[in-house]
Amino acid sequence: MNWQLVPQFAITGLLAGGPIALTALGLVLIFKSSYIFNFAQGQLLLMGALLTWWFAVEHGLPLWMAILLALFLSALLGLAIERLALRPMTGQPLLSIILMTLALSQVLQGLALLLFGATQRNFPQMFSAANPYRITTPFVYNDRPIVVILKQNLTWSFVVAVLGVLVIGAFFRFTKTGLAMRGTSEDHELAQSIGLSIHRIFGLSWALAGVVATVGGILLATSSGLDLSLSVVVLAAFPAVLLGGLESIPGTIVGGLLIGLSQGLVSASKVSIVRNAAEIMPYIVLLIVLVFRPEGLFGQKRIERI
Amino acid sequence: MAILRPAGEFDTGYARDMATIRRPWQWWLLLAFILALYTLPFYAGQSLVSLVNRIGITIIAVQGLNLLTGYTGQISLGQAAFMTTGGYISALLVNNLGWSFFAALPVAAMGAGIVGLLFGLPSLRVKGFYLVMATLAAQFIIPWFTRNAFPDVLNGAQGLNVQVPILLGLEFNRPQRYIYITLTVLILTTIVAHNVSRSRLGRAFVAIRDNDLAAEVLGVNLFKHKLQAFFLAAVYAGVAGALAAHNIRHLNSETFNLTDSVFYLGMLVVGGLGSSLGPIFGAIIVELLIEGATLFGPFFIRTFPSTAAGAVQALRPLFFGTALMLFLIFEPRGLAHRWYLLKAAWRLRPFSH
Numbered sequence: 001m002n003w004q005l006v007p008q009f010a011i012t013g014l015l016a017g018g019p020i021a022l023t024a025l026g027l028v029l030i031f032k033s034s035y036i037f038n039f040a041q042g043q044l045l046l047m048g049a050l051l052t053w054w055f056a057v058e059h060g061l062p063l064w065m066a067i068l069l070a071l072f073l074s075a076l077l078g079l080a081i082e083r084l085a086l087r088p089m090t091g092q093p094l095l096s097i098i099l100m101t102l103a104l105s106q107v108l109q110g111l112a113l114l115l116f117g118a119t120q121r122n123f124p125q126m127f128s129a130a131n132p133y134r135i136t137t138p139f140v141y142n143d144r145p146i147v148v149i150l151k152q153n154l155t156w157s158f159v160v161a162v163l164g165v166l167v168i169g170a171f172f173r174f175t176k177t178g179l180a181m182r183g184t185s186e187d188h189e190l191a192q193s194i195g196l197s198i199h200r201i202f203g204l205s206w207a208l209a210g211v212v213a214t215v216g217g218i219l220l221a222t223s224s225g226l227d228l229s230l231s232v233v234v235l236a237a238f239p240a241v242l243l244g245g246l247e248s249i250p251g252t253i254v255g256g257l258l259i260g261l262s263q264g265l266v267s268a269s270k271v272s273i274v275r276n277a278a279e280i281m282p283y284i285v286l287l288i289v290l291v292f293r294p295e296g297l298f299g300q301k302r303i304e305r306i
Numbered sequence: 307m308a309i310l311r312p313a314g315e316f317d318t319g320y321a322r323d324m325a326t327i328r329r330p331w332q333w334w335l336l337l338a339f340i341l342a343l344y345t346l347p348f349y350a351g352q353s354l355v356s357l358v359n360r361i362g363i364t365i366i367a368v369q370g371l372n373l374l375t376g377y378t379g380q381i382s383l384g385q386a387a388f389m390t391t392g393g394y395i396s397a398l399l400v401n402n403l404g405w406s407f408f409a410a411l412p413v414a415a416m417g418a419g420i421v422g423l424l425f426g427l428p429s430l431r432v433k434g435f436y437l438v439m440a441t442l443a444a445q446f447i448i449p450w451f452t453r454n455a456f457p458d459v460l461n462g463a464q465g466l467n468v469q470v471p472i473l474l475g476l477e478f479n480r481p482q483r484y485i486y487i488t489l490t491v492l493i494l495t496t497i498v499a500h501n502v503s504r505s506r507l508g509r510a511f512v513a514i515r516d517n518d519l520a521a522e523v524l525g526v527n528l529f530k531h532k533l534q535a536f537f538l539a540a541v542y543a544g545v546a547g548a549l550a551a552h553n554i555r556h557l558n559s560e561t562f563n564l565t566d567s568v569f570y571l572g573m574l575v576v577g578g579l580g581s582s583l584g585p586i587f588g589a590i591i592v593e594l595l596i597e598g599a600t601l602f603g604p605f606f607i608r609t610f611p612s613t614a615a616g617a618v619q620a621l622r623p624l625f626f627g628t629a630l631m632l633f634l635i636f637e638p639r640g641l642a643h644r645w646y647l648l649k650a651a652w653r654l655r656p657f658s659h
Binding site: 037085088089092094095096098099100102103104105106107108109110111113114118235238239242273276277279280283284286287290291294 | 375379381428431432434435436438439440442443446447450453454455565568571572575579619620621622623624625626627628630631634635638
C-alpha cells in the first residue's frame with residue numbers, strides 16, 4: 001500500500017461512487033415496483049447524456065433547457081419501453097424478462113451508435129476543471145499533513161447523486177404515490193385488488209428510472225467525457241445494487257459508495273496486479289456478497305414457501 | 307406432440323420406441339444432409355463456407371448453454387468467458403507445449419469445464435438474477451485474468467497468435483478445410499446433447515428447471531445436478547472456444563465478450579429453449595441476421611448518408627435486439643416449437659387437429 005496515497009484514493013473512489021449509486025437507484029426503482037432487473041439502464045443513461053449533448057451543443061440551447069428537455073424525453077422513453085416492451089412480458093418467466101431488457105440494451109446501444117456515432121463528444125462543462133478543492137486531512141506522512149484534492153466536477157456529481165437518492169427515498173417514504181409503489185412491489189394482484197393501477201405505477205417507475213438515468217448520464221459525461229462507453233458504468237452498478245440489497249433505496253447509496261471505495265483503495269496498492277484489479281473489484285465484492293449474504297446489506301430475506 | 311405418428315406405424319420393441327430417427331427415409335435424408343455439408347467446400351464459395359464454419363462453432367456454444375439454461379433453467383451470462391478459457395488452454399498447449407490440436411481440444415474442454423464448475427458454485431445458494439450476476443462476474447474476472455496474470459505466457463491484452471491444427475501433415479488453414487473439424491465435432495456434440503436431454507440426467511435437469519423444490523423432494527440431488535449442468539455447459543463452451551480460437555488464429559481477452567454471451571442467450575430463445583433443435587435453429591437464424599446486417603450496412607449508409615460511419619456495427623445489435631424482442635413477445639417458445647407445430651400439421655393434414 002502507498003499509505004500517503006490512501007486518503008486521496010479513498011476519497012476519489014467514494015466520489016466516483018456517487019454516479020454508481022445514482023445508476024443503482026434507477027435499477028432499484030424499477031425492481032421495487034415491477035420485479036424487473038433492467039439490464040438496459042446503462043443505455044438509458046447513455047441516451048439521456050446524448051440527448052442533452054444534442055440539444056445543448058448541436059442546437060445551441062442553454063444548458064438548463066437542454067437538460068430539462070432531455071429529462072422530459074427520457075421519461076417518455078422510459079414510458080414507451082414499459083408500454084411496448086415490458087408490458088407484454090407480464091407473467092412471463094424470469095429468463096424472458098431478463099432477455100427482454102438485454103434485447104433493449106442492444107437496441108438502444110445500436111440506436112445510439114446509429115444516430116450519434118462512436119466519436120468522443122465534448123460535453124458542456126458544468127463545473128470548472130481548474131481550482132480543485134483542497135482539504136488538509138489530520139493524517140500525517142513524513143511529517144507533512146496529507147492534502148486531499150477534490151475535483152469540482154466529481155464533488156458536485158457526488159453531491160447531486162446523494163441528493164437524488166435522498167429525494168427519491170423521501171418520495172417513496174412520504175408520498176401517497178410512493179406508498180402505492182411500495183405496495184405494488186409486495187404483491188401485484190393484491191395491489192390491483194385494492195384499486196391501485198399497477199400499469200400506471202409501472203409506467204411511473206420506468207419514467208422515473210429514465211429521469212434518474214439521465215441525471216446520472218449528465219453527471220458522468222461532465223466528469224469523464226461523452227462517448228458510447230458511458231453505458232459501462234452500469235456494470236459497476238449491478239454489484240452495488242446487490243450489495244445494498246435489491247429493494248433498498250438507502251442500500252443503493254451505501255452499495256455505490258462501498259463499490260467506489262473498494263475500487264479506490266485497490267488502486268492505491270503498490271503491486272501492479274492488485275492495482276489493475278480495480279476494474280473487476282465490483283465483481284469480486286459481488287461474489288463475496290453472493291456467497292455470504294445474498295440478500296445484500298439492507299435487502300429483505302425472502303423465505304421460499306411451498 | 308411427439309406421439310403423433312402416421313397411421314399404421316407401430317413400435318414393436320423398446321429400442322424402436324426410443325429411437326430418435328424412426329424411419330429409413332429419415333436416415334437417408336439425414337445422411338444426404340450431412341453429405342451435402344461435408345462436400346460444401348467443393349461447390350460453395352469461400353464466404354459461404356466460412357459462414358457455415360462460424361455457425362457450426364456458434365451452435366456448439368449455444369448447445370452447451372441450452373443444457374444449462376434451456377434444460378436446467380440456470381441463466382448464464384458467462385458462456386463467452388468459458389469459451390475464452392477453452393481457447394486459451396488449447397492455444398497454450400498447442401503453441402507452448404507442442405501438443406496436437408486434437409489432443410489439446412479435450413483437455414481445453416475439461417479445463418473450461420472445471421472453471422465452469424467454480425463459477426457454478428454460487429448456483430447452490432442463489433438463483434434467478436442473483437445467479438445471472440454470478441455468471442456475469444465470470445464474464446469479467448476471466449478476461450481480466452487473461453489480460454493481467456502471467457504476462458509472459460498469456461501476453462496480456464495483446465493476446466496470442468494461435469497455430470493452425472495439423473493432422474497427418476494436412477494443415478487446416480483455410481475455412482474449406484477447417485469446416486471438416488467443425489462439422490465432425492458438431493455432430494458429436496449434437497449426439498451427446500440430444501442424448502443427455504433424454505437420459506436420467508436430462509430429466510433431472512428438467513425437474514430442477516420446472517420446480518427445484520419439488521425436484522429436491524423427489525430425490526434429485528440439486529447440488530450434484532446443477533454443478534453437472536454448469537460443467538457440461540462450460541465443456542461445450544471450451545470446445546467451441548478452442549475451435550474458434552484455432553479458426554480465427556488469434557485470441558485475446560476481447561475475442562469472446564459479454565455481447566457474445568448475450569447473443570448466445572438470444573439465439574437460444576429465438577431457436578427454442580429446452581429442445582435439441584433450438585440451438586441449431588437459433589444460431590443459424592441469428593448468424594444469418596448478423597450477416598444480413600453486415601451486407602445491408604453499405605446500402606444503408608448510401609441511403610442515409612447522415613448516419614455515422616459505424617452504421618454496420620450499429621445495425622448488428624439493432625437487428626439482433628429487435629428480432630429478440632419480437633420473438634419474446636410473439637413466439638417465446640422459439641422456432642423449434644413452430645417447427646413441431648408444422649410437423650404436426652403436416653401429419654394431420656387434411657384435418658386441422
